[in-house]
Amino acid sequence: MGGPSCRRLDPPRPDAGEVFFEGSVDLTALDEAAIAELGIGRKFQKPTMFDSHTVADNLWLALKAARGVIATLLPRPGRQEAARIDEILDIVRLAAQRHALAANLSHGQKQWLEIGMLLAQDPKLLLIDEPAAGMTDDETAATAALLKEINKTHSVIVVEHDMAFVRDLDVRVTVLHEGAVLAEGSLQHVSQNPRVVEVYLGR
Numbered sequence: 001m002g003g004p005s006c007r008r009l010d011p012p013r014p015d016a017g018e019v020f021f022e023g024s025v026d027l028t029a030l031d032e033a034a035i036a037e038l039g040i041g042r043k044f045q046k047p048t049m050f051d052s053h054t055v056a057d058n059l060w061l062a063l064k065a066a067r068g069v070i071a072t073l074l075p076r077p078g079r080q081e082a083a084r085i086d087e088i089l090d091i092v093r094l095a096a097q098r099h100a101l102a103a104n105l106s107h108g109q110k111q112w113l114e115i116g117m118l119l120a121q122d123p124k125l126l127l128i129d130e131p132a133a134g135m136t137d138d139e140t141a142a143t144a145a146l147l148k149e150i151n152k153t154h155s156v157i158v159v160e161h162d163m164a165f166v167r168d169l170d171v172r173v174t175v176l177h178e179g180a181v182l183a184e185g186s187l188q189h190v191s192q193n194p195r196v197v198e199v200y201l202g203r
Contacts, residue, residue: 017179021125041123045130047110051103055094055113058102059085062117084120092116092146108139112146125155132165144168163187175200 019027027035035042049058063081089095092112097105102113111131118126131147132140144165147156151171160166166173166187173190175182177199183190190196 036121039122039124040127041118041121041125042127043114043118043129043131045133047107047114049102049110049113049117051101053102054099055102055105056085056089056098058113059088059116059120062120064120064122088116088119091119091149093142106139108135108143111135111139111143115146115150119150119154123154125157126150127157127159129159130161131158132160132162140165141168163191 017028021027021038021040025038027038027040030038050061053061060081063084086095089098092115094105094109094112094116097109102110105113115126115128115131118128128147131143135143140162145168147158147169150156158169172185173187174184175190175193175196182199183193183196
């Protein structure tokens with residue numbers, strides 16, 4: 001008799017609505033792999049990486065590159081790949097930890113590594129879910145600075161409930177409630193919206 005099996009469950013499909021990317025592609029009709037192929041990188045709240053590998057190796061495994069038999073068998077990244085890894089390490093503030101095991105990073109550093117792994121895929125759009133959750137104040141401020149830097153060259157959408165972090169990002173805010181847009185604008189503007197105050201502050 002075999003033991004219990006484990007299989008990956010795809011997220012549920014939306015019941016209604018459309019989500020268009022680049023003007024004409026409805027993402028609700030696509031699976032996760034097809035969405036990634038379009039150039040959309042997603043990072044969920046809990047960091048996911050190869051704990052027993054180094055920081056640099058995690059980035060190498062995530063690089064957007066050929067994945068044929070020969071490329072897979074090569075023991076080390078080539079010169080161009082190594083240069084890209086160095087670049088990403090500098091961006092995500094982990095150059096000093098390049099040889100450290102991912103398992104030994106702090107919570108904030110793990111979040112930065114996973115953001116770096118997204119960058120390694122060279123996405124057009126990064127979707128990042130609650131990156132500041134569980135971080136120290138210093139890590140939160142550093143993460144806001146990191147995402148602002150990335151936003152100079154990539155489109156970034158962040159889902160976050162930490163208002164101090166959102167204030168540090170200093171970007172346009174969209175408040176959602178039960179699947180609908182409640183308010184949009186600066187953080188100051190939406191935080192003064194009576195409906196936002198009623199829904200989120202209970203007054």
